[in-house]
Structure formats: structure tokens, C-alpha cells
Amino acid sequence: MNTMLTVFLKEVRENLRDRRTLGSALLFGPLIGPFIFALMMNTVITRELNKADQPLRIPVIGAQYAPNLVDALKQEGLVPLPAVANPQAVVRDQDADVVLRIPSDFGKAWRNGETSQVEMIYDSSQRETGGSIDRLRGMLESYGRHEGAMRLVARGLSPTMMAPVSVADRDQSTPQSRAGQMFSILPYFFVLAVFIGGMYLAIDLTAGERERQSLEPLFANPVPRWKFLLGKLGAICVFSLASLLISIIGYGLCGKAIPTEKLGMAMNLGLPFAMQVLLIMLPLVILIAALQTLVAAFAKSYREAQSYLSMLMMVPAIPTFLLSVLPVKVASWMFMVPLLGQQVGITQLLRGEPLSAMQVSVCVASGLVVAVLATVATAAVYRSERLAISA
Amino acid sequence: MIEVKDLYKHFGDVKAVDGVSFVARDGEITGLLGPNGAGKTTTLRMLYTLMNPDRGQVLVDGIDAARDAQAVRRQLGVLPDARGLYKRLSARENIDYFARLQGMDDALINTRREQLIKALEMEDIADRRAEGFSQGQRVKTAIARALVHDPKNVILDEPTNGLDVMATRGLRQFMRRLKDEGRCVLFSSHIMQEVAALCDRIIVIAHGRVVADETPDALRAQTGQVNLEDAFVKIIGSDEGLAA
Numbered sequence: 001m002n003t004m005l006t007v008f009l010k011e012v013r014e015n016l017r018d019r020r021t022l023g024s025a026l027l028f029g030p031l032i033g034p035f036i037f038a039l040m041m042n043t044v045i046t047r048e049l050n051k052a053d054q055p056l057r058i059p060v061i062g063a064q065y066a067p068n069l070v071d072a073l074k075q076e077g078l079v080p081l082p083a084v085a086n087p088q089a090v091v092r093d094q095d096a097d098v099v100l101r102i103p104s105d106f107g108k109a110w111r112n113g114e115t116s117q118v119e120m121i122y123d124s125s126q127r128e129t130g131g132s133i134d135r136l137r138g139m140l141e142s143y144g145r146h147e148g149a150m151r152l153v154a155r156g157l158s159p160t161m162m163a164p165v166s167v168a169d170r171d172q173s174t175p176q177s178r179a180g181q182m183f184s185i186l187p188y189f190f191v192l193a194v195f196i197g198g199m200y201l202a203i204d205l206t207a208g209e210r211e212r213q214s215l216e217p218l219f220a221n222p223v224p225r226w227k228f229l230l231g232k233l234g235a236i237c238v239f240s241l242a243s244l245l246i247s248i249i250g251y252g253l254c255g256k257a258i259p260t261e262k263l264g265m266a267m268n269l270g271l272p273f274a275m276q277v278l279l280i281m282l283p284l285v286i287l288i289a290a291l292q293t294l295v296a297a298f299a300k301s302y303r304e305a306q307s308y309l310s311m312l313m314m315v316p317a318i319p320t321f322l323l324s325v326l327p328v329k330v331a332s333w334m335f336m337v338p339l340l341g342q343q344v345g346i347t348q349l350l351r352g353e354p355l356s357a358m359q360v361s362v363c364v365a366s367g368l369v370v371a372v373l374a375t376v377a378t379a380a381v382y383r384s385e386r387l388a389i390s391a
Numbered sequence: 392m393i394e395v396k397d398l399y400k401h402f403g404d405v406k407a408v409d410g411v412s413f414v415a416r417d418g419e420i421t422g423l424l425g426p427n428g429a430g431k432t433t434t435l436r437m438l439y440t441l442m443n444p445d446r447g448q449v450l451v452d453g454i455d456a457a458r459d460a461q462a463v464r465r466q467l468g469v470l471p472d473a474r475g476l477y478k479r480l481s482a483r484e485n486i487d488y489f490a491r492l493q494g495m496d497d498a499l500i501n502t503r504r505e506q507l508i509k510a511l512e513m514e515d516i517a518d519r520r521a522e523g524f525s526q527g528q529r530v531k532t533a534i535a536r537a538l539v540h541d542p543k544n545v546i547l548d549e550p551t552n553g554l555d556v557m558a559t560r561g562l563r564q565f566m567r568r569l570k571d572e573g574r575c576v577l578f579s580s581h582i583m584q585e586v587a588a589l590c591d592r593i594i595v596i597a598h599g600r601v602v603a604d605e606t607p608d609a610l611r612a613q614t615g616q617v618n619l620e621d622a623f624v625k626i627i628g629s630d631e632g633l634a635a
Contacts, residue, residue: 006491010480017479214475217533220439221492222464385442 003223007231011205012238021200021239029196030243033189034250040183041258055079056135061087062102066110069102069118069143076139087121097132098122113151187346188320190247190281191339194288195313197243198236202292205232206387207305216388225382229293233375236289244281248274273349280345280360283367287338290374297381319343335363338370392417392575393438393544398447400433407433408444409599415577415592417543420570422586423579425596426627431579432472434596435548438577439469451544465493468542470550474533476521482528483508483517486536493540500539507535511565527558534565545569547578551585563589587619597627 015021060080063070070080080100084090087099101119109116118140122133149159209215219225255269295312299305319340322328330348335341341363345355381387393415400408408430415421423431436442438449440460449456449463456463476485483504490500508517511531516524521532530550538545547566551559566589569576580586586593587607595603603610603626607619614622 003492003494006488010477010488014477014479209475212475212478213473214477216441216471216473217469217475217489217537218492219441220464220467220469220471220537221489222461222494223492224461388441389436 004227004231004234007223007228008234008238011201011232011235015201015204015235015239018200018204021204024200025197025239025243026246029199030193030245030247031250033186033193033247034254036189037186037251038254038258040186041254045258056132056139057081057096058098058100058132058136059084059087059090059096060100060102062104062106065104065106066102066116066118069106072143072146073139076142078136078139091121091123091126094123094126097126098136100136183350184324184343184347185320186350187343188317190244190277190346191284191288191316191342192313193243193247194240194281194285195292195316198240198285198289198292199309199313201232201236201239202289203296203299203302203305203309205236206293206296207299208302210388211302219388226379229375229379229382233286233289233293233378236293237285240285240289244278244285248277268352272354276349276355276360277346280342280355280363280367283364283371284338284342287367287371287374290371290378294374294378294381297378297387315339323347332359332362335359336366338367341366392450392452393546393577394448394450395434395438396448396450398434398437398449399445400430400437400442401445406599408437411447411596411599411601413594413601413604415544415575417575418570418573419591420566420576420578420589421592421594422590423577423594423596424583424586424623425579425581427581429596430599431581431596432548435546435577435579436471439467439471439546440464441471465540466542466544468538468540468545470530470534470537470545470547472548474529476524476529476532478522479520481518481520482513482524482532482535485521485532486539489536490539495540503539503541504535507538510568511535512561526553527555530554530558530562534562538569542574544575545577547576549579549581551580551582559585583620583623595623595626602626 055077057079058081060070061083063080063083070078074080081096084096084099087096087101090096090099099121101121103117103119106116106118120133120136120140124133148162152159152162206215209218218228251269252274291312292309295308296305299308316339319337320343323343330344334344345359345363348355395411395413398408398411399406411430411434413421423434425431433442437444438451438456440449440456440463443457451463451466454462454466476482477488480488486504486507487500490504495503508514511534513528513531513535516528516532521529524532530553534547534550550566551562554562563585566576566578570591578589590607592606593603593610594601603613605613610622610626611619614625616622616625
């Protein structure tokens with residue numbers, strides 16, 4: 001126990017003196033998540049607020065041919081902008097979301113009771129234009145329905161004849177669950193905080209020590225190698241845990257700073273959220289430290305370890321990616337798979353749904369089992385003869 | 392006392408150590424001389440249990456390295472070929488780390504550390520961080536941390552490698568002192584002068600085998616050469632990889 005503590009304390013002390021390690025472990029790693037979270041929340045809030053009727057500014061070509069239509073649209077919140085010469089180019093250059101073109105024979109067709117055609121010119125591959133296009137189409141269709149009904153009434157027919165089926169939308173989503181899709185990327189940032197928090201230590205304590213030729217004299221001491229390993233793993237865990245804590249605090253501060261209640265969202269990133277995230281992430285702290293050390297032990301140099309670990313960093317992104325692309329229903333077995341369990345668990349917490357005691361314990365227990373296996377595997381590599389030989 | 396009996400170590404087809412036996416006695420300096428690649432470092436690595444021999448036995452003060460590697464390591468002070476320090480720790484902190492790993496208590500660490508700092512004349516660098524140490528300062532620190540637990544047996548792998556004349560002289564004096572304290576000092580070198588100047592006993596290794604194991608005088612007599620350098624060349628069969 002004593003020698004493990006000696007190794008642990010020395011590694012912590014030495015790395016506290018390294019600015020690069022501190023910078024990445026305690027600033028960059030943990031805070032990138034909350035930063036991106038704040039950006040996303042900002043987007044969500046802007047989007048939700050935009051749903052409230054804001055004037056829709058759209059260039060209208062040929063407004064003079066349909067003054068009544070334009071007046072009606074104005075009442076719905078359209079602000080007609082002056083006509084443009086080349087609507088296709090305007091839309092392609094994203095100078096306008098959509099352009100409305102009214103043909104010169106609009107009035108003639110109208111008077112003859114024929115269908116008058118108006119054109120909406122837009123580019124549906126531009127993501128942000130969707131809202132404007134839908135709103136304009138809605139306005140036009142509701143004007144059309146209204147005028148159609150008037151025509152029927154004028155001929156003594158009931159307007160309901162034209163609408164045998166009517167559809168009423170009952171959307172069960174909340175602003176929070178709508179944002180949930182977006183939040184599915186956030187658990188990865190917790191994993192990232194843990195990963196980056198321990199990465200430089202993991203490289204330094206195995207590949208780095210060997211490259212600097214200090215591993216051989218170290219192993220000449222009368223201490224079994226697994227004790228060195230556990231001391232070193234402890235130091236890595238402390239750094240990644242610190243990184244995780246800073247990250248969680250960062251989210252908490254973000255949660256306070258963003259006026260989510262304005263949108264009717266209950267983003268609770270307070271203490272209960274923090275504690276649950278911490279709890280289910282704990283096994284990952286150990287697992288990642290062991291995996292990083294395992295990979296670093298195979299690398300011949302610091303640089304090689306660094307490139308291997310950068311690749312390893314992509315692995316936790318896989319469940320995040322799959323869950324956000326595939327329409328998978330969350331099943332209880334998922335909590336048994338390390339990384340995936342944390343992913344679905346934290347997503348659930350972010351959606352404002354608490355985790356059951358069963359879910360938490362399954363997630364933690366399975367994580368710990370895999371973490372112990374990874375540690376045993378790393379210890380086996382640590383026993384190998386060639387680990388210590390630098391030249 | 393270090394006893395090596397019929398040691399073998401192969402790496403694939405390369406017979407790095409191919410049947411090495413010798414004894415290094417207490418109160419003597421034993422030199423392991425051989426050209427580069429003769430198997431000196433591999434032999435020493437098996438002595439301090441970093442590597443396991445394919446065959447053969449290592450006894451340190453009668454303890455079998457294969458049976459109780461930890462006990463053997465406790466009896467040894469080792470300056471390996473790799474002598475990296477922890478750059479962000481001072482010389483004192485580097486020494487203390489190894490002392491704690493040896494299981495020493497703080498009071499003992501203090502006395503031993505200061506003794507060594509004085510003996511190795513490294514007071515001026517003791518509290519400096521090891522980053523930017525000269526080669527000589529690095530070796531001194533590495534020796535101090537290797538000997539902090541007062542080991543009876545001292546193994547030094549090419550200790551004067553990369554040192555300037557003054558530092559080399561200082562180190563030789565220090566090695567004589569270790570001998571006078573009754574320790575068993577075993578060191579490797581490819582520099583004949585050094586071995587000739589220091590050793591009570593010379594073990595010449597070539598191609599993984601011991602080709603001579605004598606006192607310097609006996610070596611001269613055996614080969615019929617007055618000059619040690621000529622004696623070595625005659626024993627090894629070529630002067631490849633040796634430095635005067």
C-alpha cells in the first residue's frame with residue numbers, strides 16, 4: 001500500500017508541475033463540453049423564440065398583380081421586400097430564404113375563377129430556410145382555402161363540402177424533448193473530459209517514462225510491477241476525475257446562466273444531476289485510465305502513444321453517433337454495456353427523466369467489471385520483459 | 392557477492408548471452424569488459440532481474456534471483472544503461488522517490504541522501520530540477536538514487552559513458568570508496584584503460600561468452616603481452632568495438 005501511495009503521490013506531484021498537462025486536463029478537456037452545450041442551447045432558444053410570429057421578410061415579384069393577396073399576407077406577418085431581378089441567384093446566394101413570384105395573369109385567372117399559380121423559389125438544401133418556406137406556404141394555403149370557401153358560400157354551398165376530413169395536430173413533444181435529439185451528443189463530452197483529463201498522464205507514465213529511459217531504473221527497485229501500475233493508474237484517475245468534476249460544474253453553471261425556463265424547459269443540471277452523472281461515470285474513469293495505459297504500454301514512443309490514443313478517443317464516439325443516427329429505442333440491456341450505458345443514461349437525465357436505482361447499479365457494476373478486466377490485462381503487459389527496455 | 396552460473400539469453404536467433412559464469416566478490420571491483428554488443432548489458436539486466444535468463448542461475452548474497460527477485464533487488468544498487476531522471480523533480484526529490492520505494496523511513500532517507508550528496512559532491516544541484524542537468528550531473532543523481540538504500544552490491548552499466556575527464560576521475564574515486572567500504576562493485580565498460588585502472592578482477596566477454604576471468608596481472612602473464620591493450624586484443628581476437 002505504501003509503495004503504491006509513493007508512486008501515486010510522485011506522479012501527481014510531478015504532473016502538477018507540467019503546464020501542458022494541467023491545461024489539457026483541467027481546462028480544455030473538461031470545458032469543451034459545457035462550451036458546446038452553451039452554443040447548442042443558444043441555438044435551441046433562438047429556434048424556439050423564432051416560432052413566435054416574427055415578421056417574415058421575403059422579396060415579392062409582381063406584388064402589383066395581386067394586391068389583395070399581398071394585403072392578406074401582410075396581415076399574417078409577411079413583410080414584402082422589393083422585387084429582385086434574379087430570384088434563383090438570390091436564393092442560391094442565401095440572400096433570401098425564399099422568393100415569391102406572382103405572374104402577370106394572376107388577376108385574369110382569378111376573375112375567370114381558374115386556379116392562379118404563384119411560385120415559391122427556394123433551395124431546400126439550405127437548412128435554415130425550412131421555417132420561412134413552411135410559413136409562407138402555410139399563409140398561401142390558408143388564403144387559398146379562405147377564398148375558396150368564400151366562393152362556395154357565394155354559390156350557396158357549404159365550405160365543409162370541400163373538407164371531408166380535417167386534421168388536428170396534437171404534438172406531444174416538449175421543448176425539452178425536442179432538444180433531446182440535440183442533447184444526445186452531450187454524454188460524449190463527459191467521456192471526452194475523462195479521456196483528455198487522463199491522456200497526457202497515461203502517455204507520460206508509461207511510454208514517456210520508457211522514452212526518457214527512467215522506467216528501467218524504476219523497475220530495479222524491489223517493488224512488484226503491479227504496484228507501480230496501480231499507483232500510476234491512481235494518478236491518471238485523479239486527473240481524469242478532476243477533469244470530469246470541472247466539466248460537471250461547467251454544465252451546472254451553464255444551466256444556471258441559460259434562461260431555459262423561458263421556454264418551459266426544466267433543464268435541471270443541479271446537484272442531483274451532477275451526482276448521478278458522477279456515479280455512472282466513475283467506472284469509466286478507471287476503465288479509460290487502464291485502456292489508455294494499455295495502449296501506451298504497446299507504443300514504442302511518446303509520439304506513437306499519442307497517435308494511438310487519438311484513435312482510441314474516437315471509440316466512445318461510436319455509441320453517440322449510432323444513437324443519434326439510428327432510430328434505436330432505449331432498451332434496458334444498453335445499461336449493461338460500458339459507454340453505451342453512460343450514453344443512454346446521461347441522455348435520459350438531460351431529457352429530465354430520472355434514472356432508476358436498477359439502471360444506475362447495472363451501469364456501474366458492469367462498468368466496474370470491465371474496468372477490472374482492463375486493469376488485469378494492463379498488469380499482464382506491465383509484467384512483460386520488453387516493457388522496461390527503452391533502447 | 393554476485394554469482395552467475397551458466398547464463399543464457401537468446402533473442403530469436405541472436406545469442407546475446409551464451410553461457411556466462413563468473414563471481415564478483417565483496418570488497419573488490421570487478422570489471423566486465425567487452426566490445427559493444429558482446430552481451431554485457433543483457434547479462435547485467437538479468438542480474439538485476441529486469442530480464443529472466445533462458446537458462447542458468449543468478450545468486451546475489453546467496454539469494455536466487457529466480458526464486459525471490461524482490462529480495463535480490465533489495466541487495467542491489469543499480470545504475471542501468473538507461474539513466475533517465477524525472478525532469479520536473481529536483482535531484483533531492485529524485486533520490487527520495489527511490490528511497491521510499493525501497494521502503495526506507497524519512498529519518499534514514501534524510502541521512503543517507505545527505506551522505507551521498509556530499510560524497511558525490513552534488514550539493515550545488517541538489518535542489519535544482521533535473522531538467523537541464525549536464526550528463527555528469529545526471530549520472531551523479533542516478534548513482535545517488537541507486538545507492539540510497541545502502542546496498543551491499545553495486546552494479547554500474549558503463550558508468551563513465553558520456554562523462555568528461557573530471558567527472559570520470561571523480562566517479563572512479565567514488566567507486567574505489569565503495570570498494571573500501573567492503574561492497575561488491577561490478578561494472579561494465581568497453582574502455583580498457585578504465586578497467587585496467589580500477590579492477591581487481593577483469594572478466595572479458597565476447598560474443599556472449601566469457602573469454603577471460605583473471606586479475607590484470609594474470610591477464611598480462613597469460614597472454615604474454617606487457618601491454619594490457621595488446622592482451623585484450625589477443626584474447627578477443629580482434630580490436631573491433633574496443634576503445635583505448
